[in-house]
Amino acid sequence: MTCSTVGRRVLITGGTGSFGQTMVRRLLDRDVAEVRVLSRDEAKQDVMRRTLADDRVSYHLGDIRDLDSVLRATRGVDFVFHAAALKQVPSCEFFPLEAFRTNVVGSANVIEAADRHGVGSVVMLSTDKAVHPVSAMGMSKGMMEKLAQAHARGGSGGATVVSCVRYGNVMYSRGSVIPIFIEQIKAGVVPTVTDPDMTRFMMSLADSVELVEHAFQHARAGDIFVRKAGACTVGDLVVALCQLFDVPPKYDVIGVRHGEKQFETMASREELARAEDFGDFYRLPVDARRLSYASYVTEGRIGLPALPELSSATARRLDVPEIVELLLTLPQVRAELALCDPALAR
Numbered sequence: 001m002t003c004s005t006v007g008r009r010v011l012i013t014g015g016t017g018s019f020g021q022t023m024v025r026r027l028l029d030r031d032v033a034e035v036r037v038l039s040r041d042e043a044k045q046d047v048m049r050r051t052l053a054d055d056r057v058s059y060h061l062g063d064i065r066d067l068d069s070v071l072r073a074t075r076g077v078d079f080v081f082h083a084a085a086l087k088q089v090p091s092c093e094f095f096p097l098e099a100f101r102t103n104v105v106g107s108a109n110v111i112e113a114a115d116r117h118g119v120g121s122v123v124m125l126s127t128d129k130a131v132h133p134v135s136a137m138g139m140s141k142g143m144m145e146k147l148a149q150a151h152a153r154g155g156s157g158g159a160t161v162v163s164c165v166r167y168g169n170v171m172y173s174r175g176s177v178i179p180i181f182i183e184q185i186k187a188g189v190v191p192t193v194t195d196p197d198m199t200r201f202m203m204s205l206a207d208s209v210e211l212v213e214h215a216f217q218h219a220r221a222g223d224i225f226v227r228k229a230g231a232c233t234v235g236d237l238v239v240a241l242c243q244l245f246d247v248p249p250k251y252d253v254i255g256v257r258h259g260e261k262q263f264e265t266m267a268s269r270e271e272l273a274r275a276e277d278f279g280d281f282y283r284l285p286v287d288a289r290r291l292s293y294a295s296y297v298t299e300g301r302i303g304l305p306a307l308p309e310l311s312s313a314t315a316r317r318l319d320v321p322e323i324v325e326l327l328l329t330l331p332q333v334r335a336e337l338a339l340c341d342p343a344l345a346r
Contacts, residue, residue, distance in 0.1 A: 168201025196235025
């Protein structure tokens, strides 16, 4: 499926978040007819309204947990980017039912509303934490992916294509560690890390939007797209930030929090066995076989090749200079450096 948003109406759930705001601006640059922002936060919507000052953006107050509010926002829409979610791993560990209601039931409502209104394409934002999940957040996102795949297998004949993308850590997104580390450094506090040897995939907001747009342009029903991102240790990330802000490279180790893993997996070996390589991306197609029975035995699949997983422990490791270079591509980091000393912003 190849899609163009020129002259089209696009809905972004969770549109006041980091991804949503970036995507709204990208769409406005491309002569979209209308961008609808669906979120629960009226204060953030008001800030966006005054900041963007663009009549092509309309703001819908609602909650994806409520099907009626999603149906109202989706009416007349051509495409949907589904970014609304509960994302904080420790919070979801303490309130797993809330993670389920938002990330699973809410996502089901988005699919249902898109189906009812004949939306052309829905791209749903997932996470590497959905692979081999140990946290409630990862499990709920994994279930969201299963909803998209089940929709593809449904055979309803509908026009709506539902696909997913998986992110690693989106650098400087709301609630991510980089703004916290910078806040600590600027306050003269030694940064606190859970485990310096913990590894994570690193993506800029621009990279994450590019991944979504790739899915939007190329998705077939049930596809999951992942980016071949580099990874780094949390310790090296802090050292790189300390170098940028010209402070001693120190950190305090506070221990692993609820639901956290030593490394994340972007794609399992089973998924990679049937993946399609797009250069910078992998397409992980849905297993579209139906449940079929012969002599009381479910048919299986023989001879899957043994491939390594795409994990942050085995991915290309970014060293400190590479992390510094990547951090300097982030406008927010350059702005923070300029506030401290214009010379640091380079």
